[in-house]
Structure formats: structure tokens, C-alpha cells
Amino acid sequence: MGAVKGKRMPRAVRERQMMDAAVQTFAQLGYRAASMDEIAELAGVSKPLVYLYLNSKEDLFTACIRREAAALVDAVRAAVTPGESADRQLWSGLRGFFTHTAEHPDGWAVLHAQARTQGDPFAREVAVMREEIVAFVTLLIAEAAREAHRNPSLPEREVAGLAEALVGAAEALAAWANTTEGVSAKEAAATLMNFAWAGLGNLMRGEPWAPPR
Amino acid sequence: MGAVKGKRMPRAVRERQMMDAAVQTFAQLGYRAASMDEIAELAGVSKPLVYLYLNSKEDLFTACIRREAAALVDAVRAAVTPGESADRQLWSGLRGFFTHTAEHPDGWAVLHAQARTQGDPFAREVAVMREEIVAFVTLLIAEAAREAHRNPSLPEREVAGLAEALVGAAEALAAWANTTEGVSAKEAAATLMNFAWAGLGNLMRGEPWAPPR
Amino acid sequence: MGAVKGKRMPRAVRERQMMDAAVQTFAQLGYRAASMDEIAELAGVSKPLVYLYLNSKEDLFTACIRREAAALVDAVRAAVTPGESADRQLWSGLRGFFTHTAEHPDGWAVLHAQARTQGDPFAREVAVMREEIVAFVTLLIAEAAREAHRNPSLPEREVAGLAEALVGAAEALAAWANTTEGVSAKEAAATLMNFAWAGLGNLMRGEPWAPPR
Amino acid sequence: MGAVKGKRMPRAVRERQMMDAAVQTFAQLGYRAASMDEIAELAGVSKPLVYLYLNSKEDLFTACIRREAAALVDAVRAAVTPGESADRQLWSGLRGFFTHTAEHPDGWAVLHAQARTQGDPFAREVAVMREEIVAFVTLLIAEAAREAHRNPSLPEREVAGLAEALVGAAEALAAWANTTEGVSAKEAAATLMNFAWAGLGNLMRGEPWAPPR
DNA sequence: GATGAATGAGGTTTCATTCAT
DNA sequence: AATGAATGAAACCTCATTCAT
Structure with a gap:
């Protein structure tokens, strides 16, 4: 989905990739069953980055x-x-x-x-x-x-x-x-x-x- | 809710109590957020008994x-x-x-x-x-x-x-x-x-x- | 310290073993540096049991x-x-x-x-x-x-x-x-x-x- | 605390600001609970600079x-x-x-x-x-x-x-x-x-x- | 001289599930 | 028929640390 796993992207871009991945994962598995690990992997980033930008699962x-x-x-x-x-x-x-x-x-x-x-x-x-x-x-x-x-x-x-x-x-x-x-x-x-x-x-x-x- | 914590009830009755508790819990919390602990407690029985009768959370x-x-x-x-x-x-x-x-x-x-x-x-x-x-x-x-x-x-x-x-x-x-x-x-x-x-x-x-x- | 790793001990005994292990670990490493993993291992039990009995690190x-x-x-x-x-x-x-x-x-x-x-x-x-x-x-x-x-x-x-x-x-x-x-x-x-x-x-x-x- | 967030200060001054911030943070939270993030922010500098000057949390x-x-x-x-x-x-x-x-x-x-x-x-x-x-x-x-x-x-x-x-x-x-x-x-x-x-x-x-x- | 971007490793906590009685 | 005792696995989250500019 355009989320090339390149490195060092500007924050806004990464943030959108993460939210795209999150929407997809939440849609398919539901809030509880979706794991931050899965979302991070689908977004092509490490978990801590997701937390750094989006704060928590609830906030995400x-x-x-x-x-x-x-x-x-x-x-x-x-x-x-x-x-x-x-x-x-x-x-x-x-x-x-x-x-x-x-x-x-x-x-x-x-x-x-x-x-x-x-x-x-x-x-x-x-x-x-x-x-x-x-x-x-x-x-x-x-x-x-x-x-x-x-x-x-x-x-x-x-x-x-x-x-x-x-x-x-x-x-x-x-x-x-x-x-x-x-x-x-x-x-x-x-x-x-x-x-x-x-x-x-x-x-x-x-x-x-x-x-x- | 009628689920008196008596002992030695016939299986059918116990089973219904468990399912009543499960329906209530699943309805209020959702499948993932509901825990077998909560359901067993609400049903007034121990967890192993729930497993004995209903087999697994999925089956329940x-x-x-x-x-x-x-x-x-x-x-x-x-x-x-x-x-x-x-x-x-x-x-x-x-x-x-x-x-x-x-x-x-x-x-x-x-x-x-x-x-x-x-x-x-x-x-x-x-x-x-x-x-x-x-x-x-x-x-x-x-x-x-x-x-x-x-x-x-x-x-x-x-x-x-x-x-x-x-x-x-x-x-x-x-x-x-x-x-x-x-x-x-x-x-x-x-x-x-x-x-x-x-x-x-x-x-x-x-x-x-x-x-x- | 008498904490034989036998199985199936009464709760009171296990609880004392856990607290003995906790005191020893906290004393040597401090509250933050001590990990629940270490305490559980020293007590000869699994981590979930420590949580079941003592509730949280803070409570412990x-x-x-x-x-x-x-x-x-x-x-x-x-x-x-x-x-x-x-x-x-x-x-x-x-x-x-x-x-x-x-x-x-x-x-x-x-x-x-x-x-x-x-x-x-x-x-x-x-x-x-x-x-x-x-x-x-x-x-x-x-x-x-x-x-x-x-x-x-x-x-x-x-x-x-x-x-x-x-x-x-x-x-x-x-x-x-x-x-x-x-x-x-x-x-x-x-x-x-x-x-x-x-x-x-x-x-x-x-x-x-x-x-x- | 005198740590104005200006740029391009001589190394000695920056280093003192960092150590002041570190002493304050360590004193209030303890070694483990204090985070390099907090210290860097309190010092008004970025984290990598703290590492450049002070090398590691232990050294700091x-x-x-x-x-x-x-x-x-x-x-x-x-x-x-x-x-x-x-x-x-x-x-x-x-x-x-x-x-x-x-x-x-x-x-x-x-x-x-x-x-x-x-x-x-x-x-x-x-x-x-x-x-x-x-x-x-x-x-x-x-x-x-x-x-x-x-x-x-x-x-x-x-x-x-x-x-x-x-x-x-x-x-x-x-x-x-x-x-x-x-x-x-x-x-x-x-x-x-x-x-x-x-x-x-x-x-x-x-x-x-x-x-x- | 200085920083935004990024992560490996490890922490606390929860939960479905089983064993032995 | 029924339960107290126990755990493997996995979840959320944090942190010290580095890289590329």
C-alpha cells in the first residue's frame, strides 16, 4: 500500500503508514485481538516507534x-x-x-x-x-x-x-x-x-x- | 440471577447457569475481553467445572x-x-x-x-x-x-x-x-x-x- | 531456605516462600532493579502464581x-x-x-x-x-x-x-x-x-x- | 534552572547543565526510575548529545x-x-x-x-x-x-x-x-x-x- | 556542535488451560 | 461432581542506546 519499508521517513509519512496498518488490522481482527506487534510489522516499523508516535493502543x-x-x-x-x-x-x-x-x-x-x-x-x-x-x-x-x-x-x-x-x-x-x-x-x-x-x-x-x- | 451457589446440582442446570453467565459477560465485554474467570465466578462455579462441561472458551x-x-x-x-x-x-x-x-x-x-x-x-x-x-x-x-x-x-x-x-x-x-x-x-x-x-x-x-x- | 521446589503446597506456605524470595531480591537489587521473573524463580514458582497470590509488584x-x-x-x-x-x-x-x-x-x-x-x-x-x-x-x-x-x-x-x-x-x-x-x-x-x-x-x-x- | 535552551554553548557549560539535570532527576526518582529522556529534556538538549558527552547512563x-x-x-x-x-x-x-x-x-x-x-x-x-x-x-x-x-x-x-x-x-x-x-x-x-x-x-x-x- | 528517526531487549501483567485430589 | 494449585504463552509498554544527517 505504498508503505515501502525504507528507513528514515518524515514523521507524518510514518504516522500515516502506521494508521493504515492499524485500520487494516483492527478491521480484520477487532480491537482486542489485534496486537501492536502485528500492526507494527504490517507498517514496516518497530513497535517502539508506534508507541512513540501514537502513544498507546487506545490512542491509536x-x-x-x-x-x-x-x-x-x-x-x-x-x-x-x-x-x-x-x-x-x-x-x-x-x-x-x-x-x-x-x-x-x-x-x-x-x-x-x-x-x-x-x-x-x-x-x-x-x-x-x-x-x-x-x-x-x-x-x-x-x-x-x-x-x-x-x-x-x-x-x-x-x-x-x-x-x-x-x-x-x-x-x-x-x-x-x-x-x-x-x-x-x-x-x-x-x-x-x-x-x-x-x-x-x-x-x-x-x-x-x-x-x- | 438465580444462580445460587449450591453444590451438587444436576448437570443440565449447572450448564444453563454457566451459559447464562457467559451470555451476560460476552454481551457486556465482548468475546476477547470476557475472561473465563469472570464467567465462572458469575456462574458460581469453579473454572475447571466450566471446562469440564463446556470444553473451551471457543466452544462456550x-x-x-x-x-x-x-x-x-x-x-x-x-x-x-x-x-x-x-x-x-x-x-x-x-x-x-x-x-x-x-x-x-x-x-x-x-x-x-x-x-x-x-x-x-x-x-x-x-x-x-x-x-x-x-x-x-x-x-x-x-x-x-x-x-x-x-x-x-x-x-x-x-x-x-x-x-x-x-x-x-x-x-x-x-x-x-x-x-x-x-x-x-x-x-x-x-x-x-x-x-x-x-x-x-x-x-x-x-x-x-x-x-x- | 526450606523452599523446596515441590509442587502443590498450601497457599500460606507458598506465599511465605514468595515473600522470602522477594525480600532477598529486593534487598540485593532494589525495588526497580529486581524483576518479578527473578523473584518467582528464586521462590521456585511461576510468575503467574506470584501475581495470583501477591497481586502486583507494588503490593508485593x-x-x-x-x-x-x-x-x-x-x-x-x-x-x-x-x-x-x-x-x-x-x-x-x-x-x-x-x-x-x-x-x-x-x-x-x-x-x-x-x-x-x-x-x-x-x-x-x-x-x-x-x-x-x-x-x-x-x-x-x-x-x-x-x-x-x-x-x-x-x-x-x-x-x-x-x-x-x-x-x-x-x-x-x-x-x-x-x-x-x-x-x-x-x-x-x-x-x-x-x-x-x-x-x-x-x-x-x-x-x-x-x-x- | 539557568539551563536556557540556547544553541552552540561551550562543551563545559552544556556538560554542567546535563549533570545538574541528572542530579536533580536521580535525586527525585532514583537511578533506575530516572530516564535519559527526562534528563535530556530537563537539560534542554537532545538525548544523543547527552550520550556524546557523558557516554552512558552508568557513566553519567x-x-x-x-x-x-x-x-x-x-x-x-x-x-x-x-x-x-x-x-x-x-x-x-x-x-x-x-x-x-x-x-x-x-x-x-x-x-x-x-x-x-x-x-x-x-x-x-x-x-x-x-x-x-x-x-x-x-x-x-x-x-x-x-x-x-x-x-x-x-x-x-x-x-x-x-x-x-x-x-x-x-x-x-x-x-x-x-x-x-x-x-x-x-x-x-x-x-x-x-x-x-x-x-x-x-x-x-x-x-x-x-x-x- | 547537534538532532530527528529508529530499535533490541526486557519489564509488568493477564489469561486460557490443566493437574491432582 | 467439584476444586485449589499451578503454568506457558503472549499482550502492552518503556528504555537505553545508535544511526544518518
Whole structure:
């Protein structure tokens, strides 16, 4: 992965190599099962250097979580054009999400599978990011209701539940797309938009949601 | 927790105490962080006895996974009446699912949060159960399409994706319902049925799915 | 030292073997330089057993300090007959002290040379014992003043300083007696009694303190 | 502490900064617990420079011991006027000793508390200095005996023991004076002279040693 | 004259597992 | 049926020390 085992690299470069190795190892083995020895070897450095730069296993894991969370949020944010209609924004966001998780499966595994199950303080760290995303989706749903002149508007808790369901579905589809041969980010996004916007009922009646262009 | 530290209990009872303790410990700490010492103490027995009955930590965890998976599948199965319409079956199944996960949070945590993230052979073990459920949902969706005389029927991979999305949404709502004050299993099921059957689009237009009776 | 490397000993016996080994190792190498590996090997057990019984290096060292401090204080206390004249009590106490430190040089080294120089919390632990002894000596000096009808009595801080000097002299003589061929506990005690009671001045004038009997 | 982190200082200055930092660190943490990292940082230089100048941790510690020992011996020597009476010489020497240890507590801690407890070769290094001082005191005691025309003179081993006791008492009083609010070097020296020259017996009878002038 | 980059070796601690009774 | 006694292996972390510039 570009981590040539050359010697005497500037600190910033080495640090990135270590975090890359850490993300990969944590993703595959989990926080507890991953050993600092393995990470150091994969990074092509000695263990003390990892400690010198990243301080401790806990700090290293936290740094991985933060880096990957920021990257994911950035990817989704960059995909969305503010001001568009709610369904277009959701569609773009989902495409950004599925594309990023497909391109960074280890980063996604660290966030979704590992950090969330290791208890505090790691779980809290991802929870913050997830709540940010759920809040964004909640806004989109409320906006969609406004656009449709729905009256009376949905109860707040109902909207919260729908947002949770939508995000959960996205998370599951990300894993599915990553492990199923030949499913693209675009397809995953389309499937989820259909599910969310049209619902199974409309799909049955042959009225799917139409992806813009 | 009912595990009175008496002596000379029949093997079946002792075994259940141990597995109860193990499920609780694995759920709270994860597979690696849970120690056999803790489990034995919580079960009120000595460590060698745990090994005598359950053989190894790996076997113990596997036994927990299987027991909890069977219990969950049984709960869902028992809730569903075969032969009813697809949406009624899904509705009953979801209520069974949410009720069971709410009543057995540790068992659900072992399956969903822990086993899936510990790599093989544990992940495989839950994957089997999950695939069973996804397959059931897939059947229901196909059945719904038939009921609606939809033609041409949805492509197989599309249906698979929809089933994945539905199951993922259910998993997320289970966690949400378990951590959000005052959300009942019934409400969670209703929210998900609305989402799945009517879709956000219909919801916006004021056409929700109607829960039977 | 009776620590036969037999297997399966009762816990109390093993624990004493470990602490004997620890005292010896700490005495010879100091707290930091002594390794748990060395202690375990000297005790004839594996390292985990040391941790199982004694908990941590810090706890082990503290346990050693407490055991040796209690033994020393007991030895001095047992040597003194309360109610006797001050100089007789001091004489008996010193004999008890020099005898004990000569018979347990490692224990004495742990208390005097090692624990005191390792900072808190170890230094505090011995400081308590030392203050007890200094307080005892302070009482004896005050009592001697009363016996001699000295008027006005010595200022409090002066007495404290004298007690410190006396205890410090005893500590130095213990080390000297332990490393100088052929100096007995009795001789050391006599030398110190002469020094303390008669002073160099009187000694010069040929008027030593007379050891009772 | 005057160790401004400037660049390009003459070697002698840099070396003194390093040894100052080392003495302080060794005094507070002990030889083993003090790390070269800490010392280098406190000295305001990089670690390799410490190695370039002082060679190794062992050499650095030895250098500290020698410097502080020489300083202490010089201070005592400078305080004494050769040719005066024995008690005057002792009195002056003690004042020099207490004054120096009060003004250089870290240096004294390195010599007394740390070096002596780290085993060879460090203990040997201080032992040399201590023997020098004990020999000086031994001479003074013998001289005092001559001055008093004492006959027969005290046995050699008795004198050695008295010298040890006197030095030990001085060491203890140095620690006591350093940690007790408001005890001056002069007071400590007076207390010790009283103890040594008059003895407790004479003190009780109201016949203290009289400090000259 | 001075330092950022790097590591071999060794320390404390924990844990799954077994033996002997 | 049940347990107190015991350990091999491996984890996290630190430190004295060197190299290349």
C-alpha cells in the first residue's frame, strides 16, 4: 500500500503508514485481538516507534476511528448539493456513502463493526458521527414532508424512527454490497431509494421511485 | 440471577447457569475481553467445572451463539402464522423479533454486536441464522409480488437487496427501541412496516400502511 | 531456605516462600532493579502464581515492608521490659535491634536501604515505623531527664534531635556491625550506649557508661 | 534552572547543565526510575548529545556521584582549620557538613539515598568518600583521647565504632534538619556536638558541651 | 556542535488451560 | 461432581542506546 519499508521517513509519512496498518488490522481482527506487534510489522516499523508516535493502543484506535469517521462524513457531505430537493439530496448522499464504504471497507469495518462494539470510549466516538448522520437524514425527511405539503406533519418520534430505519438499512446494504459479487454503489443506492421512497407496496404496484436522470 | 451457589446440582442446570453467565459477560465485554474467570465466578462455579462441561472458551462462545440464535429464530417463527398474507406475516414476524430482542438484550448483543465482529468461526455461525431470516423475508417479498400480480416480477438481486435492507432496518430499530425511553416493540414494528410497505413517498401523501386490526 | 521446589503446597506456605524470595531480591537489587521473573524463580514458582497470590509488584513490595517492619518492631518490643529505668530499657532495646538486624540483614536492607529511597507510598510505610521508634526513644530520653531530676528539662526540639541522632547512629552501627567481621550485636549495643550515655567527653576521661550486670 | 535552551554553548557549560539535570532527576526518582529522556529534556538538549558527552547512563550517574562527593568533601574540608583542638575541628566540620547538605539536598540525596542503594559499582563509589570522612572522624577521636591524656587509649575497634555512630548520627540529623521546619545547620551541629561530646548522661546532669565562642 | 528517526531487549501483567485430589 | 494449585504463552509498554544527517 505504498508503505515501502525504507528507513528514515518524515514523521507524518510514518504516522500515516502506521494508521493504515492499524485500520487494516483492527478491521480484520477487532480491537482486542489485534496486537501492536502485528500492526507494527504490517507498517514496516518497530513497535517502539508506534508507541512513540501514537502513544498507546487506545490512542491509536481512537485516532483510527476519528480519521475514518471524518473521511466518511466528508465523503457524504461532498456528494450532497445543499438546497436541492430532499429526495435528490438523499440520493446523492447515499451514493456518496456507498461509494466511500466500498472504497474503504476496512475503514468502514472499524467504524461500524469494531468501534461500536468495544464499549466506551470508542462506541461514544462513533455514536457522535452516527448521530450526525441520523440528524441529517431526519432533516431530509422533515423537508420532504414540507415539500409534499403533508398535513398534519408526522410525529417527531415517528420521524426519528424512520431515520434510524433508513440509516440501518444503508448500513446493512453497505455490507451486502461489499460482499456480494457485482453490486455497485449506484445499484445499492437505487435499491435503498426505491425501498425508502416508494416502499414495497408501491414497488409491487409497479410504481418505483425514479432516480433523477 | 438465580444462580445460587449450591453444590451438587444436576448437570443440565449447572450448564444453563454457566451459559447464562457467559451470555451476560460476552454481551457486556465482548468475546476477547470476557475472561473465563469472570464467567465462572458469575456462574458460581469453579473454572475447571466450566471446562469440564463446556470444553473451551471457543466452544462456550459457540454454544452461546447457537442457543441465542435458536431462541431468536424460534420466537420469530412462533409469532408468524403460515399461510396468511405476506404483509401480515411480516408484521407478526417483526413483532416477534422486536419483542424477543427487547426481552433478551444480552442474547441479542451476543448475536448482533459480538459474534458478528469476531471473525470466523463465530461470524459464520450467526451468518447462517441471519441468512435464514433474510431468506424468509425474501420469500415474503416474492409472495407479496405474486399477490399483487406484479408483472414482470422484480429481478432476483433486487429482491435480495430489499430483504437485506429490511433486515438491516429491523436490526437498527431493535437497538434504537432498546435504548430509547418508551418505545415499545409494537411501535417499532409499526414504524418499520410503514417504512417498508408504504415507503416514505406514500407516507408523505398521507397513505400509510394500515396495521391489520 | 526450606523452599523446596515441590509442587502443590498450601497457599500460606507458598506465599511465605514468595515473600522470602522477594525480600532477598529486593534487598540485593532494589525495588526497580529486581524483576518479578527473578523473584518467582528464586521462590521456585511461576510468575503467574506470584501475581495470583501477591497481586502486583507494588503490593508485593508493600507486603514485604510491612512484614519486615512488624518483625523488627516486635523484636525490639520483646527485648524491652517496661517499667525499668530508661537506660536499661534503651540498652535492652538496642540489643534487640542489633540482634534482629544481624539475623535478618535482607529484611533490614529492605526497610532501611530500599523502601526509604523509593518515594511514596513505600517511604511513607517505613516512615511510620521509624517514627514509632523515634517516639519511643524520645520518651526514654525524657524519662531519663526526669530520673536525673534535671531542671529545667531540655527543650522539646532538642530532645527530638537527640532521638534522631541516636536512632541514626543505631542504623549506621547496624550496617557497620553487619559488614565488619566479628562485631557482635552486644558489642554494637555497648558501643552505642557508651556513645549516647557517657558521650565522647566522659569516655575520654575514663568514665564510660556501665552496662548493667 | 539557568539551563536556557540556547544553541552552540561551550562543551563545559552544556556538560554542567546535563549533570545538574541528572542530579536533580536521580535525586527525585532514583537511578533506575530516572530516564535519559527526562534528563535530556530537563537539560534542554537532545538525548544523543547527552550520550556524546557523558557516554552512558552508568557513566553519567558515576560522574554525578563523583562531582557531588567531591563538593561535599571540599565543603567539609574548607570548614575545618587544621591544628585546632579536636572538638573545635569536629564542630567546624559538622557545621560545614550540615550547611552543604542543606544547600544541596539533591546532591546529598544522590550520595546518601540513591548511590548507596544501587549496588556496585555505585555503592563502592560513595563508600570511598564515606570511609574518608569516617577516617577523619576516627583521627579526631584518637586525637581527643591524646589531648585528654587518656590511658590506656581506647581499643581501635571501639574507636571505629564510635566514628561510625557519629557519622551515622550526622547523616540522620541532616535528613531531619532538611525536613523539619526551622532547624538550622548550626542547631543541628550543636545538637550533635552535645550528643557526641557530652553524652546524654552529662546532658541530664546539666553539663553540656560548650560551643566555642 | 547537534538532532530527528529508529530499535533490541526486557519489564509488568493477564489469561486460557490443566493437574491432582 | 467439584476444586485449589499451578503454568506457558503472549499482550502492552518503556528504555537505553545508535544511526544518518
